[in-house]
Amino acid sequence: MNTPIKFTTAEEAVKVIKSGDHVHLSSVASAPQCLIKAMCARGEAGELKNVHVHHLHTEGPAPYADPKFEGVFQLDSLFVGANVRKVTQSGYADYIPIFLSETQKLYRSGAVPCNVAMIQVCPPDKHGYVSLGTSVDATLAAIECADHVIAVVNKYVPRAFGQAMIPLSKIDLFVQDDQPLVEAKFSEPSDVEKAIGAHCAELIEDGATLQMGIGAIPNAVLAQLGNHKNLGIHTEMFADGVLPLVRKGVINGEAKKTDPGKMVSTFLMGSQEVYNFIDDNPGVLMMDVGYTNDPYVISQNDRFVAINSAIQVDLTGQVCADSIGTKFWSGVGGQVDFVYGASLSKGGKAIIAMPSITTKGVSKIAPVLDTGAGVVTTRNHIHWLVTENGAVDLYGKTLQERARLVISIAHPSAQEELDRAAFERFGSHHHYIKGYMQK
Known part of the structure; x- marks a missing residue:
């Protein structure tokens, strides 16, 4: 059960993305920034076009939504956070109206394809399981349906229980990147x-x-x-x-x-x-x-x-x-x-x-x-x-x-x-x- 993970680089991992693919990103604090950066580098190099990106609210940068990537990446989000609101308002991105409970059904029913799921997980335990930590939402469904699952193994992802726990066998490619999760600060109530x-x-x-x-x-x-x-x-x-x-x-x-x-x-x-x-x-x-x-x-x-x-x-x-x-x-x-x-x-x-x-x-x-x-x-x-x-x-x-x-x-x-x-x-x-x- 303690078989060592074979890691690759983010740049190598995202080579599984093809033009026309649908890519799911884990959400909120768990958006896999090193994979996002590597994917966008491929877009800048002219290697990709018409790639659809899907996610719920994410914290941190969302460079794939930049107007310069028009025709390369199309963000069709399931919930629009502040980091992509302006580009969505201006028409460079779009969103799919959906009850949150049904976001997982989009993938499981095939209404929205999932070719590549890019996620973050904690380091594996002795039983060969990793945890999705702070982001299960529709990510579990994306993992089940994706042709390729790329996981960033990050020591800062908490080992959470419930359906967050998944076996290593669900993951195709592993990248290591110990980047602290984005924290959210809230003001005192008025x-x-x-x-x-x-x-x-x-x-x-x-x-x-x-x-x-x-x-x-x-x-x-x-x-x-x-x-x-x-x-x-x-x-x-x-x-x-x-x-x-x-x-x-x-x-x-x-x-x-x-x-x-x-x-x-x-x-x-x-x-x-x-x-x-x-x-x-x-x-x-x-x-x-x-x-x-x-x-x-x-x-x-x-x-x-x-x-x-x-x-x-x-x-x-x-x-x-x-x-x-x-x-x-x-x-x-x-x-x-x-x-x-x-x-x-x-x-x-x-x-x-x-x-x-x-x-x-x-x-x-x-x-x-x-x-x-x-x-x-x-x-x-x-x-x-x-x-x-x-x-x-x-x-x-x-x-x-x-x-x-x-x-x-x-x-x-x-x-x-x-x-x-x-x-x-x-x-x-x-x-x-x-x-x-x-x-």
């Missing part, structure tokens, strides 16, 4: 974000299972949960905010029905402390995204709470988390997977949380969504909506009732205009004016 976090925390019961992603609002929620008991984690991703609650014993997974006692995720992004936390930790399972984001699996946990963000919400409860006008945002992600799963859970709560106005003072609650805005969570799926001004449950409410509730947590500076818009939309045939227009 007063508005703290208020949103407090409203969300009030909706979370002891014994709940949580999904809340990363960023200022999730961290603000987690900071409010120090006195809770027996919380669990089943999520697409988590970051540093969960660690104090794990150390305190608040997050222990004891009430979970799926994977009790375990934290479940499909990819991670955070500080080195997070990467150290999952290394050799049997309490964390890094799983295929088809499992973590399956609404049925999610719903098996009672009191499941899913907290997701939004760019804009209209008076009927339509949630845009994809784009506004012609400004491309990021993609659908896992919001619908978890909104639906939490809604099916016994005692579950699906929460959309956002500030009531943008940093430029524009209301994020609008009469109608902006032209071109992508409806991610439909008015049929939305339940709880939270801003710094409160929390309202829209489930089972009529359009007029929804409008009143949504306006009640809008920014005060926007409420009069929203009142007027709601009256024009709903008040001509009904008595909408009762409650808002009689101010």
Whole structure:
């Protein structure tokens, strides 16, 4: 089982890529930068054309998306991160709208080919297994379907358990490159974000299972949960905010029905402390995204709470988390997977949380969504909506009732205009004016 690995160089390894191939890159902190650099060098040398690149969000450089590679590399991402957003907006790259839970299905169904999977793994253990570390997501499916799998063996990739563990036999070519994983830093929550976090925390019961992603609002929620008991984690991703609650014993997974006692995720992004936390930790399972984001699996946990963000919400409860006008945002992600799963859970709560106005003072609650805005969570799926001004449950409410509730947590500076818009939309045939227009 301790057969030595035969390493090659990144430059030699990427020679398996042919013109017209589809290449998958492992995501987030685990993008294999030395292979990306070598692949792009082949492109600059005129050795490749029409190579399709696929990945979820990645941290670090994405040189294959540079306009100079038009006709050489075509980025068709499954989620658009900040490093490729500008080129996607300008038309030099594209993306495939897809629920996060189904990204793996693209490969397994053959809807998207995978000729070459380029991944990062930890050094092998004595049993001949390596770990995908922080990035399982759709990468496991890509490995299963690829004609060639190139793995960067990196001592900084944590040895994570669950479906992250794969045998060496799944890999065709090995490259060694000990480059520290990219770390993500998050600012302290603002007063508005703290208020949103407090409203969300009030909706979370002891014994709940949580999904809340990363960023200022999730961290603000987690900071409010120090006195809770027996919380669990089943999520697409988590970051540093969960660690104090794990150390305190608040997050222990004891009430979970799926994977009790375990934290479940499909990819991670955070500080080195997070990467150290999952290394050799049997309490964390890094799983295929088809499992973590399956609404049925999610719903098996009672009191499941899913907290997701939004760019804009209209008076009927339509949630845009994809784009506004012609400004491309990021993609659908896992919001619908978890909104639906939490809604099916016994005692579950699906929460959309956002500030009531943008940093430029524009209301994020609008009469109608902006032209071109992508409806991610439909008015049929939305339940709880939270801003710094409160929390309202829209489930089972009529359009007029929804409008009143949504306006009640809008920014005060926007409420009069929203009142007027709601009256024009709903008040001509009904008595909408009762409650808002009689101010």
